[in-house]
Amino acid sequence: MKNGVIFAMLSSLIFSVMNALVKEVSSTIPSSEVAFFRGLIGTVIIWLMMRHSEVAFSRRGISMLVLRGVLGALYLIAYFYTISKIPLTDASILAHLSPIFVIIMSAIFLKENISGKIALILPIIFIGALLLVKPFDYSSYSVYAFVGVLSAMLAAAVFNQSVHP
Template sequence: MSHNQYQLPVEKQALGSFNKSNELDPLLPTANVLSINNDNNNRSEAVGLGLMALNAFSLSILNLFIKLIGSRIPSFQISLVSSMVETVLCLITCFTVGVKNPFGPRRLYGWLTVRGLSGALALATIFYSMTQLPLGDATVIAYLNPIFTAILAAVMLHEPFHLFEGICAVLCLAGTILVTKPGFLHFGDQPEPESSSDDDLRTLGTISGIVGAIMIAFMYVTTRKIGTSVHFLVIVVYNGIITSLVSVILLFSVQEWVRPQSFFEYSVLLFVGILQFSSHCFMGKGLQLAPAGPASVMRMVEICLAFMFGILVFHEYPDLLSVLGATIIAGTTTLLAWRKWNRNKKNRNTILRSS
């Protein structure tokens, strides 16, 4: 498929007059938008859901690797090396598939930069959260992003924000409290931290994870703002380059460079970059083929694998409150995505019938 097939008529519009997509529309450019109701598209959606499952699996392995070396290699150093690897792989892929301009049209430089910056901050904060929290807890906190996406979409894209969304936000807040169990609430069976510094690091890791979830929401909203004007690989290029620059600043500002001491550590850093690139490609193509609502359900795979890896590899056994909180967050955000998708699907069908 050539790059020109992704250049839809919206590319000729001014950015301020873009056509907003909804949850039924793919978030990224696709060549089969006009055939959304045919049998081929149904098969494409099945492929898209499979790709989103692969995305969740890739992210799970990625998080596992970060946790494995995060006790010795600084988190911002991990994000720096992985993003450099991702950038190289993405530029090679752009050349291979025929994306002639991996930096996109000049009029979108601003929004592509904002998208890359939000992705960079999301990656840096979530990587840090992974090194400070149990793997399952950190993954669940990052899963809060659909709530923040709904709020930001209401502010930036003027999408409706109903009472249902507000209730979901409150439930997710309650779920987050159950997962993180902040010390000032004095949960009865909460184990005492080994030191006050451990408690501070856990709190900082929790805050970092929430900031990461907010940045993921910015990623989705700015991707929808950009719309169908660029190939998804262009967005990945910006993500890799800007994350590399941001990671350099954060690394030498608040952390220190640590030289890897073994072949294992070098290999893990390389594989984190490969997995980061793969997950972005799976997500990009998956969102092209599958509506965002059903696709979000595939992310449940990531939460399940995170808790499984936490138990089997790191012996991090979640208590009942953590399981309950994770269930509330995962269930609420999935229900929110499905409701939004079904509502937009009904609206589209009404428009089609009236025309």
């Protein structure tokens, strides 16, 4: 197997464990605190990797990096809040709607063209996610599902902002 495939599988495993741990601790710790410590741990790991590889901090594009950081933090808070309120599988499905929003936002903000096939598939994917999550089964569920969709939109904004010059 290639290293990329192994790293992708390892990454999925680590994120699955993280999500399960977030679900577990969310009954006693607010989601904003969980997001803060997850961000802090990630920051320390990246700083250590930069130090090990002797990579200097960039002095360019600070405002865009701040915007990306704020959007990423809001994404994490919304995602962890969703995990704390609805079943983990449903929260994960909602978070994985971000590619749909990446496509839509790239067409709006980056002026990229959406092919006919993609335009046809997007509504089908969204309807499929709705069928899996069933947001209308519970009276208060739709609010939490909305926050989950918002987290997917924030993640898409981070991804789009990352490629914007």
